[in-house]
Amino acid sequence: xxxxxxxxxxxxxxxxxxxxxxxxxxxxxxxxxxxxxxxxxxxxxxxxxxxxxxxxxxxxxxxxxxxxxxxxxxxxxxxxxxxxxxxxxxxxxxxxxxxxxxxxxxxxxxxxxxxxxxxxxxxxxxxxxxxxxxxxxxxxxxxxxxxxxxxxxxxxxxxxxxxxxxxxxxxxxxxxxxxxxxxxxxxxxxxxxxxxxxxxxxxxxxxxxxxxxxxxxxxxxxxxxxxxxxxxxxxxxxxxxxxxxxxxxxxxxxxxxxxxxxxxxxxxxxxxxxxxxxxxxxxxxxxxxxxxxxxxxxxxxxxxxxxxxxxxxxxxxxxxxxxxxxxxxxxxxxxxxxxxxxxxxxxxxxxxxxxxxxxxxxxxxxxxxxxxxxxxxxxxxxxxxxxxxxxxxxxxxxxxxxxxxxxxxxxxxxxxxxxxxxxxxxx
Numbered sequence: 001x002x003x004x005x006x007x008x009x010x011x012x013x014x015x016x017x018x019x020x021x022x023x024x025x026x027x028x029x030x031x032x033x034x035x036x037x038x039x040x041x042x043x044x045x046x047x048x049x050x051x052x053x054x055x056x057x058x059x060x061x062x063x064x065x066x067x068x069x070x071x072x073x074x075x076x077x078x079x080x081x082x083x084x085x086x087x088x089x090x091x092x093x094x095x096x097x098x099x100x101x102x103x104x105x106x107x108x109x110x111x112x113x114x115x116x117x118x119x120x121x122x123x124x125x126x127x128x129x130x131x132x133x134x135x136x137x138x139x140x141x142x143x144x145x146x147x148x149x150x151x152x153x154x155x156x157x158x159x160x161x162x163x164x165x166x167x168x169x170x171x172x173x174x175x176x177x178x179x180x181x182x183x184x185x186x187x188x189x190x191x192x193x194x195x196x197x198x199x200x201x202x203x204x205x206x207x208x209x210x211x212x213x214x215x216x217x218x219x220x221x222x223x224x225x226x227x228x229x230x231x232x233x234x235x236x237x238x239x240x241x242x243x244x245x246x247x248x249x250x251x252x253x254x255x256x257x258x259x260x261x262x263x264x265x266x267x268x269x270x271x272x273x274x275x276x277x278x279x280x281x282x283x284x285x286x287x288x289x290x291x292x293x294x295x296x297x298x299x300x301x302x303x304x305x306x307x308x309x310x311x312x313x314x315x316x317x318x319x320x321x322x323x324x325x326x327x328x329x330x331x332x333x334x335x336x337x338x339x340x341x342x343x344x345x346x347x348x349x350x351x352x353x354x355x356x357x358x359x360x361x362x363x364x365x366x367x368x369x370x371x372x373x374x375x376x377x378x379x380x381x382x383x384x385x386x387x388x389x390x391x392x393x394x395x396x397x398x399x400x401x402x403x404x405x406x407x408x409x410x411x412x413x414x415x416x417x418x419x420x421x422x423x424x425x426x427x
Contacts, residue, residue, distance in 0.1 A: 260315020
């Protein structure tokens with residue numbers, strides 16, 4: 001039997017797809033690409049925006065239309081947050097939620113025994129423990145995502161995630177140690193710790209994110225450790241000082257900003273000011289020899305004026321992020337912000353997004369240009385084409401090099417010779 005996964009959304013979803021994939025492989029399934037023929041098509045959905053829901057619906061219908069005799073399965077965040085809307089997708093033969101991903105094999109068997117459509121969605125409870133899942137590989141890659149945290153307690157006014165993921169809960173350190181050790185045995189050299197609100201890892205426990213990084217660093221075979229997206233107000237001086245002492249830690253910080261305007265941040269129910277965020281960036285850059293700070297910026301949030309946008313733009317230019325993901329605000333059903341309306345016209349949002357992207361791209365191009373001639377250490381992960389290898393620096397800069405030797409899995413110092421929009425070339 002063959003099964004194909006189509007994954008939307010974040011690194012946590014990618015990790016959970018790998019987990020379900022391993023469950024099926026261990027039961028005798030062959031995992032194939034979603035464009036190949038299969039008996040099962042599993043869509044692991046994201047619901048962070050209405051567009052994500054649209055993509056989920058499109059793919060569920062596409063798989064059933066192209067493969068009418070297959071079993072189509074819907075899981076992930078959409079059924080968890082919007083069970084009624086998910087249940088209305090009659091093209092999905094089995095519907096489960098991210099809370100029940102570990103039951104996928106059992107539900108497949110139950111579906112075939114009963115020969116009827118199956119919907120299995122459990123709602124999150126405040127008392128839920130961390131779902132004790134683990135993986136042994138990551139699609140035969142050098143770098144693996146490891147989920148150590150789930151849920152979010154922040155309730156940003158624009159965000160549906162607390163509804164789709166529940167409250168903060170954390171993987172036990174012992175379980176993390178065992179999982180990372182297994183991954184190292186299967187050839188993984190770099191660990192990326194991920195979570196829905198990663199910086200809340202250890203909330204209510206006697207450990208924090210630095211303990212997780214230490215465990216990875218102490219594991220034989222692991223060369224590097226990265227962190228996924230972080231909330232800036234959770235990153236204390238104590239955490240920074242501890243991370244700076246861990247040699248294998250990669251000082252690449254994706255700090256979610258959303259806006260550089262204090263008024264907008266308050267309307268979003270973010271938990272920091274622009275000045276506090278700026279001081280954090282300064283602390284990070286002074287604490288590490290080389291640091292990369294990337295971020296997300298939303299434009300056109302409800303009641304964002306021209307002045308508010310300009311303040312946000314000026315802030316981005318002042319911080320000089322190495323990379324910025326820019327997106328226009330999209331009202332999300334079920335959030336606090338959706339009750340206020342959407343006061344910024346679509347064409348204004350698009351104009352502001354274009355300006356923000358243009359200015360942040362200028363900063364990135366200048367950053368890349370200044371790297372020419374510098375020597376950096378790269379862990380090579382894949383072969384783009386014969387003799388052309390790509391890897392990443394500690395600051396997650398993609399670097400390509402031509403070589404007659406096999407570079408995969410090797411940590412090598414190279415000299416940057418050129419750059420383009422997406423990557424640098426080196427020798």
